[in-house]
Every structure is written in structure tokens, then in C-alpha cells.
Amino acid sequence: MKKHHFLMLILYLILISFLVQLLFANECIAQKLTLSTEEILFEPIGSIISASKREQRIQDSPSTISVISEEDIRESGAMSIPDLLKYIPGIDVMEITSSHWEVNARGLNQIRSNKMLVLIDGRSVYFDYFGGVIWDSLPVQLDDIKRIEIIRGPVSALYGANAFSGIVNIITKSPRESEGAHFSANGGNLGNRRSTIIYGGRNGKFGYKFSGHLRNVDSWRNSSINSEKRGSGTVKFDYLINAKSSLSFDAGVEGGTIEQIILSDILKFEGSTNYMKFNYNYMDAKFQAFWNRGRVESPSYVNYGDDVYQKYNTFDGELQHTFDIGSKNTVTLLTNYRFNTIESNSNNKKQHQHLVAGIFQDEYRPANNLTLLFGARVDHHPLVDYNLSPRGSVIFEPKANHTFRLSAGRAFRNPTFSDSYVLVPLEPVPLPSPPLPPGSQTEITVLGNENLNPEKIQTYELGYQTLIKRKARIKIDLFYNKITDFIGTGDYVPISFIKNPITQDIILDPATELPIPSVITQSFVNLGNAEAHGGEIEIDLLVNSLMRVRSNYSYLKMRNRYTLNQYQAPPKNKLNVICDFTFNNGLSFNTLGHFVDRAQWDIDTDNDNIPEKHTTKAYVTLDIRLAYSIPNTNLNLVLSSQNVFNNQHKEYPIGESIGRRINFRLDYKLK
Numbered sequence: 001m002k003k004h005h006f007l008m009l010i011l012y013l014i015l016i017s018f019l020v021q022l023l024f025a026n027e028c029i030a031q032k033l034t035l036s037t038e039e040i041l042f043e044p045i046g047s048i049i050s051a052s053k054r055e056q057r058i059q060d061s062p063s064t065i066s067v068i069s070e071e072d073i074r075e076s077g078a079m080s081i082p083d084l085l086k087y088i089p090g091i092d093v094m095e096i097t098s099s100h101w102e103v104n105a106r107g108l109n110q111i112r113s114n115k116m117l118v119l120i121d122g123r124s125v126y127f128d129y130f131g132g133v134i135w136d137s138l139p140v141q142l143d144d145i146k147r148i149e150i151i152r153g154p155v156s157a158l159y160g161a162n163a164f165s166g167i168v169n170i171i172t173k174s175p176r177e178s179e180g181a182h183f184s185a186n187g188g189n190l191g192n193r194r195s196t197i198i199y200g201g202r203n204g205k206f207g208y209k210f211s212g213h214l215r216n217v218d219s220w221r222n223s224s225i226n227s228e229k230r231g232s233g234t235v236k237f238d239y240l241i242n243a244k245s246s247l248s249f250d251a252g253v254e255g256g257t258i259e260q261i262i263l264s265d266i267l268k269f270e271g272s273t274n275y276m277k278f279n280y281n282y283m284d285a286k287f288q289a290f291w292n293r294g295r296v297e298s299p300s301y302v303n304y305g306d307d308v309y310q311k312y313n314t315f316d317g318e319l320q321h322t323f324d325i326g327s328k329n330t331v332t333l334l335t336n337y338r339f340n341t342i343e344s345n346s347n348n349k350k351q352h353q354h355l356v357a358g359i360f361q362d363e364y365r366p367a368n369n370l371t372l373l374f375g376a377r378v379d380h381h382p383l384v385d386y387n388l389s390p391r392g393s394v395i396f397e398p399k400a401n402h403t404f405r406l407s408a409g410r411a412f413r414n415p416t417f418s419d420s421y422v423l424v425p426l427e428p429v430p431l432p433s434p435p436l437p438p439g440s441q442t443e444i445t446v447l448g449n450e451n452l453n454p455e456k457i458q459t460y461e462l463g464y465q466t467l468i469k470r471k472a473r474i475k476i477d478l479f480y481n482k483i484t485d486f487i488g489t490g491d492y493v494p495i496s497f498i499k500n501p502i503t504q505d506i507i508l509d510p511a512t513e514l515p516i517p518s519v520i521t522q523s524f525v526n527l528g529n530a531e532a533h534g535g536e537i538e539i540d541l542l543v544n545s546l547m548r549v550r551s552n553y554s555y556l557k558m559r560n561r562y563t564l565n566q567y568q569a570p571p572k573n574k575l576n577v578i579c580d581f582t583f584n585n586g587l588s589f590n591t592l593g594h595f596v597d598r599a600q601w602d603i604d605t606d607n608d609n610i611p612e613k614h615t616t617k618a619y620v621t622l623d624i625r626l627a628y629s630i631p632n633t634n635l636n637l638v639l640s641s642q643n644v645f646n647n648q649h650k651e652y653p654i655g656e657s658i659g660r661r662i663n664f665r666l667d668y669k670l671k
Contacts, residue, residue, distance in 0.1 A: 317336070
């Protein structure tokens with residue numbers, strides 16, 4: 001995207017801000033607010049839980065963290081969770097098809113991205129076969145989300161293998177927060193149709209919540225092609241035993257069809273996921289157990305052989321206890337057990353793994369304005385043995401509303417089931433005859449490697465945040481990451497060679513005088529390393545009681561030393577500008593500007609192990625949302641558009657061209 005387009009976006013946002021203030025200034029002066037907008041917009045977030053696995057103030061977080069509130073979700077006009085995440089600094093989001101998203105942090109995004117952990121109410125939801133997340137198959141609706149906590153940077157010291165580049169923890173509303181019936185319906189271009197119903201309530205100490213969701217989306221490339229048709233249903237029950245203890249039970253099912261790219265083709269996947277989760281809390285002790293089950297079926301993504309299927313089951317149990325030692329130390333102890341099974345016709349046989357982990361963390365407060373944190377997690381994996389993930393941080397608050405943080409840590413990502421056990425024959429390569437015997441061909445097979453090392457990342461972070469006169473909130477975060485032992489596909493290795501059927505002599509290629517292989521294998525190897533450094537700055541400014549402006553800028557420089565993908569380079573610069581206008585007559589207006597710099601990719605588009613260099617151009621999009629809450633009713637009407645100027649662009653070189661979405665939404669709540 002040319003620079004003048006980016007400047008036009010900024011000028012457009014400034015112009016909109018000025019015009020709206022001019023048009024509504026008299027109305028704002030005339031109306032008296034019962035609660036100041038400053039108090040609403042800058043009311044401190046009550047607590048976060050993801051950074052230390054316990055409730056704490058956001059300024060006490062030992063990690064770089066951002067929070068998307070329920071109000072932020074409502075004002076964004078987003079139709080999916082990745083739509084929300086693209087406005088978070090340091091988070092890389094790619095829309096590959098209208099139903100295929102990839103999300104990661106600080107330059108590690110890619111196809112089949114598998115380095116970010118996603119949780120729903122503390123339950124991991126990544127697909128254990130390849131360690132990644134199918135974002136449009138998550139059994140959670142935007143209407144049911146209380147907040148989303150996003151940690152940028154490794155957190156294996158708390159969450160283990162998949163918290164390599166960070167975590168996204170989606171926290172849903174409790175039955176008490178969902179009392180009554182809530183209904184929403186969406187419709188728009190691209191065949192977009194979505195409907196949600198949520199019903200919750202309480203009866204004494206017992207709470208309940210039911211939700212259902214249906215959605216349909218067509219393809220960007222052809223409106224007659226259905227890209228996604230899925231549905232989900234969930235239930236949640238909780239019971240307050242007494243003032244010290246409580247328990248809860250969750251269950252859900254999600255399924256349907258979706259379009260995804262695995263290698264170079266857009267394929268239709270059909271599948272479903274089911275889960276059950278149980279939690280018991282007694283004072284500062286917590287126990288959680290859950291079961292995830294899923295299946296996925298698709299055409300062969302190597303254009304050869306039968307359709308591919310995977311079935312998986314995951315059982316996970318965790319016990320945590322947090323306690324104080326005197327007045328200065330808070331200690332957290334945790335133990336975790338996980339049992340995974342995978343069955344797939346792309347594996348050499350049914351596989352299972354037992355994973356065990358233990359955590360120790362101590363927060364020491366030698367002074368009221370100083371916190372020292374040290375923690376470590378030990379994980380055992382049947383193929384890679386033990387991994388140690390330490391982290392430490394210093395949090396210093398020299399005076400009120402000014403906080404400095406220095407952090408360091410190490411994380412890892414274990415080889416996935418596909419890395420270790422895959423067995424996929426590629427389409428044979430026919431060879432000319434003569435001089436070769438008739439029907440000669442070279443067979444190629446991709447094999448897993450059970451001797452891989454885990455991927456590793458070492459990180460260092462420096463952060464600062466301040467709140468100025470309840471008018472401006474500023475956060476600055478700098479980081480340096482060093483990554484080693486990347487896992488990727490290695491070179492082809494010949495196993496056997498074509499022989500003369502009479503003499504049994506190996507036949508040589510006349511051009512190279514080398515033996516002509518009849519069987520070739522390709523396996524996964526630890527390829528190399530990379531270094532990345534950069535930073536993010538966030539500014540949240542309350543202009544007046546009518547207008548709020550949020551902006552953030554991210555810079556990233558990565559140097560790859562892959563054996564493959566040596567030219568791959570993520571976007572260097574990203575900028576978001578969000579303007580929120582809230583009027584006293586039930587009307588609200590939001591504009592969201594999004595800029596992403598150019599990126600380079602190495603992609604093996606022909607499955608021949610020869611990456612090709614591709615570039616995606618820089619692009620700018622502008623999203624808008626206009627909402628009206630009808631007075632004296634529980635009815636809310638919303639009109640929104642993403643990429644309102646229809647800036648056609650590709651966010652992945654072989655993905656679809658992304659255009660404009662228009663959506664109309666109706667919300668109704670009955671209590």
C-alpha cells in the first residue's frame with residue numbers, strides 16, 4: 001500500500017472526529033451525565049488471571065498483556081475472534097480464506113501456525129495433531145465473552161509447550177452475568193448469516209446457562225461457493241457450596257464444514273469437536289479436569305491417495321494451590337497430567353502420549369512498590385524427555401500510576417504428532433522410458449521423526465505503563481527473542497534405486513551420471529534459528545466525554561537462519577487507530593483503522609521441496625460501526641462494514657483476495 005493511502009486514512013479519522021464533535025457538541029453540553037465518562041472509560045480493569053494463574057492487577061503482570069473487554073467487543077463490530085485480535089499490538093493475524101485465519105505473536109505467524117496457546121476459561125483448545133488452532137471452529141460466541149486476555153511473549157513457565165509465542169485466554173460470562181435471554185441475528189454480503197441465543201439464570205446457589213450458535217459464510221473468490229457452515233451448542237452449570245468453595249461443569253459440541261489451506265490448495269474440511277470440563281475451587285486451591293474430543297476429514301492435501309482423517313482425544317487434569325508465606329511471599333504450586341491419543345490414516349499407526357508437568361512460582365514483595373517474581377515449570381514428554389521453562393521478572397512502581405517491568409524467560413514447543421509420526425505418500429513421479437524400464441517411477445514418502453528436539457525460545461522484555469490524570473493511558477513494551485531448533489521438512493533422501501531388470505545393475509542418469517532413485521523419503525528435522533527484536537506502544541486517550549481514541553504501533557525486525565524459508569520476513573510495521581464516539585441518545589459510532597506492512601514468504605507451492613519467494617503488499621483497511629439502542633427497549637441495531645473502501649488485498653500469497661464485508665445486526669435482551 002502506498003504511503004499516501006496511509007496518510008489519507010489518518011486524515012480521514014481526524015476529519016470524522018472533528019465533524020462529529022461539531023455536530024453533537026451542543027447536545028453533549030445540554031445533557032447532564034449521572035456518571036462521568038472519564039470514570040467509565042478509565043475505570044481500572046478489576047483483575048486479570050492469565051499472567052500468573054491467579055487474580056492480580058493488570059499493572060502487576062509479569063508479562064506483556066492486553067485485555068479486550070466486553071465493551072471493546074461490542075464497539076468493534078467484529079464478527080470473529082481474529083477480527084478482534086488484529087487490533088492488538090504485536091499480534092499477527094492473517095485472513096487466508098473467508099473461514100481460515102492464522103494468528104500468532106511477534107513475527108511467528110505462518111500457515112498451520114502452531115506456536116500460540118488458546119484457552120477458553122482455562123481449557124486448552126488447540127488441535128493436538130499439529131498443535132494449532134482452527135479459529136472458526138471454537139465453540140464460543142462473541143456475545144458470550146466477558147473479556148479476552150492476550151499475553152505476547154513466551155509463557156511456558158505457566159502453560160507448557162504450546163505457549164511458545166504467547167496465549168489467548170477467552171473468558172466467558174458466568175450464569176449470573178448471563179441472566180435472562182439474549183438473541184442476536186446477523187446478515188450481510190458474502191452470504192454471511194449468523195444467529196445466537198443465550199439463556200441463563202440462577203436459582204439460589206445454582207446457576208445455569210445455555211447457548212446456541214449457527215453461522216454461514218461464502219467464499220471470497222466465488223459467491224456461489226459455501227466456505228463455512230457450522231453450528232455449536234454449550235451448557236454451563238455452577239453451584240456455590242458455601243463462602244469458601246464452588247464447583248462448575250461445562251460441556252459443548254461444535255461442528256460443520258470449513259475451507260482451509262494446508263499446503264497450496266483450498267480444501268473443504270468437515271469435522272466436529274466435543275468437550276466437557278469440571279472445576280472445583282476451595283479457597284485458594286483449584287482443581288480442573290477436561291476432556292476434548294474431535295475429528296477432521298478432508299480430501300488428500302497432497303493430491304494423491306485417499307481422503308485424510310484425524311481423530312483425537314485429550315484428557316487433562318490440573319491441581320493448583322496458591323498460598324502466602326508471611327506478608328511478603330505468594331507461592332503457587334501446580335501439577336498437571338495430560339493424556340493424548342491420535343488416530344489418523346496419515347500416521348503410521350494409532351499413537352498416544354502421557355505428559356506430566358509441575359510448576360513452582362514465588363512472588364516476593366520486599367517493598368510495597370517492588371515485586372520480584374521467579375517461576376519454573378518442568379515438563380516430561382515421552383519422546384524428548386524433560387524440559388525446564390524458567391522465568392523471572394522485576395516490577396517496580398516508583399510512584400502511583402507509573403510501573404516499570406523487566407522480564408526474562410525461556411519456552412519450548414514439543415514436536416507435534418504430525419512432526420513425529422506422519423506417514424504420507426506423495427504422488428509418484430513418472431520417469432521416461434526408454435532408457436528406463438516401462439512404468440518406472442519415483443515414489444516419495446513424508447515420514448515423521450521421533451528424534452526431534454523441541455523448538456526453544458529465549459526472551460527478554462522491558463515494559464513501562466502509566467495513567468496520566470485519568471485522561472491518557474500509555475504502555476510501552478520492548479523485547480528481544482532468540483529462537484532455536486525450528487522444526488521443518490528436510491531434504492529428500494533416496495532409499496533405493498532403479499535397476500536393470502535383467503542385470504540388476506543400478507541405472508545411471510545419462511545427464512548427471514548419478515543413480516536414479518526409485519524410493520525417496522522426506523522427514524522433519526530441526527532446521528535452524530532466528531532472532532527478533534522490536535516493540536509496541538499503546539496510547540488510550542480520552543479526548544472529552546464524547547470521544548475516545550485508542551492507537552497502537554508495533555515494530556518488528558526478524559532475522560531467519562532457516563535451512564528453508566531463509567527469505568521469510570514478517571511485517572516490520574503495523575498501526576491501529578480506533579475512534580469511539582458515544583452519545584447520550586443511544587447512538588454510538590466507531591472507526592477502526594488498520595495498517596500492515598509488506599511481508600515476504602517462502603512457499604513450496606508445488607510440493608517439490610523448492611520454496612518460492614512471494615511478497616504480500618502493505619495494505620490499509622478501515623472498519624466502521626454505527627449502533628443505536630432504542631430508548632426504553634432492550635433492542636439494539638448495528639450496521640457495520642469491514643474494509644469499507646474495499647481495498648482488495650491478499651494477506652497470504654496463495655490465499656483469497658480480501659474485500660469489503662457489510663453486516664447488519666439485531667440484538668435483543670429479555671430479563
